[in-house]
Amino acid sequence: MKVLLLAGANSIHTIKWANGLQNSGLQVFLVSQHPLMHELDSRVKYYELPFKGNLGYFTMVSKVKKIINEIEPDIVNAHYASGYGTTARLVGFHPYVLSVWGSDIFLFPKKSFIHKWLVKKNLLSADTVASTSQCMANETSKLLELNRAIEITPFGVDESVFGNNRIYKKSGFISEDRIVIGTVKSLKPVYGIDILIEAFALLHSKLSKNNPELTKKLCLRIVGGGDELDNLTKLAKSLNIHESIEFVGQVEHSRVPQELEKLDIYVALSRSESFGVAILEAGLNQCPVIVSNVGGLPELVIDHHTGIIVESENITQAADAMYELITQPQLIAEYGKNAQKHVVENYIWKSCITKMINVLESTVSKFKKGEL
Template identity: 50%
Template sequence: MKVIFLSNAGSIHTIQWVTYLADLGIDVQVISQQPIGESFPAHIPVHILPFKGFLGYFLNTIPLRKLLKELKPDVLNVHYASGYGTTARLTNFHPYVLSVWGSDVFEFPLRSSLHKYLLKKNLAAADTIASTSIAMRNQTQQFLAAGRPISITPFGVDFSKFSRKQISKGHQSSVTVGTVKTLKHVYGIDILIHALAKVYNLLQQQNSKLAEKIKFRIVGGGEDLLKLQQLAENLGIEHIITFVGRVEHDAVPQELAKLDIYVALSRQESFGVAVLEAQAMGLPVVVSNVGGLPEVVKHDETGYIVETENPDQAAEMIIKLVLDQQLRDEFAMNAEHFARQNFSWEACAQQMQKVYQDTLVSFKKRV
């Protein structure tokens, strides 16, 4: 089977998908506006489209049509329903699988009635629609004709990199709570900082010795950095919180290895691969009850699911884990097992392969 990815070649998700699909013996190539990322596999061909940016999604129609005519794929897999979804629809190649990613169905259609109309047109044109989570499938279905199915194709975890056996933490006298996430409002880093301040203040009252050993660590770059640093200072925790900045995906396991508890208090989350990677590293987690996050955490087994916009409840669960080493160890073991049993990239790639096969069969019946 020959599959062409129309996707951002610089995205780690694109890189992971094509790597594991190629391992299954699929002839996979990538067509992209964006340049390849540093970790892009050298054995997978990439074709860069000539036009960039917003207009590129319209202007690249003819170059894409020409490329597809030359490459003759069995299936085109289009990633992101707004930008590349527009290019694919205008190109009119079939069959193609349209994979929704998150903001394309959660944010894009809310910008205006025109954006919503464009999304509906793009979704309707696809032969098959795929979503990484049930929550995002439910969000997408409101823009589709009633009863149209959506396949679930979750992201996986690379256990050769994300494994607590790979990296030794060594002896640690402190307890470090943190996250690895882009510093944007939607990911609730401000909620996390409020929760961490409550954790520190409550520990000072309940266990002053442990309060002296607590550390907070936020890994990620983004537009809200200065605002969040100021918030930490205003709440009096600037001396125990470290803003690491953005790191490459290959460095994320080393950063996770420095944590004892992982927290994600997003306001919106289409799936939750970062939470899965943390659990694969043997970290207990505290996450908000939004989007796909509840699908990747087992409450009271691998971590805790708390109400969104509720730093008090988040702080309560974090303190519970901070105070109880045995509980952290139990959750850590459960978390690693849960991630490995349910979200290996090999299994996720096989699921995507089945979607391609089913799409081909369905398409051939129609023509």
């Protein structure tokens, strides 16, 4: 089966879909206005179009039509309901699957009536709509009522890359000298790094009173780059905990597994999150997680079994969750092993690719039968 992907080639998730589908026996063609930034399977035919920005999604239509006429795909799969979804709708090829990702559903439609109209029109044009999480599928259904179910096709993680069997010291932590809490995220307000720093400060204060020896070992490791670095650094200094925080900066995706191995606890206190691949990567690395109860994050964590779920923007709850794990380090190993098992059983790329292939094949079959 020939599949044409309309998606951002600069996203690691796009590349994983393309490579995964190709490795599963499909013939994949990737068309994008974004530059390739990750390693793409050499068997995938890649087209980078010169039409850039918001206007590019409209001006690239004729070129995409030409590519489709040349390769004659069995199906088109556009990723993102706003930009590439617009291109796919205007191209008018069927059968066509539209995969929604996150901000295209949670944020873009709220910008204006026109933005909402555009996304709704794109969703209605698709033969099948797919979502990475149930919460986003629910949000999509709030925009409009589709006459068919939204398929769930989650992002997966690679067991060979992120899999890890941790060895703990007698203290119950990875190191005898350090207790490392951390996150691997872009430094953007939506990801709540400021909430994490404030919760860490509260944890630091609480431990100083109850267990000063643990406080000396405490470290917050923040991996990621972004415009909020200066503000976050100032916040850490104002809370007098900057000496206990390491701002690592942005790292290549290939280095993420090594960064996760340095963490005793992974924390994601996002204000909005459509799915949360980082949570799966941490879990596969046997790293227990603390997450806010927003978006798709609670779908990925079994509370007090693979990690702890706290209320959004509740600094006290986040600090208490970190305190609970640090003062009962046996829970770190227990939750970490449980998290790995949960990810292996539900979110390995191989199974996620199979789900996507089933959606593509089903859509093609229904289209041929005139059922769409």
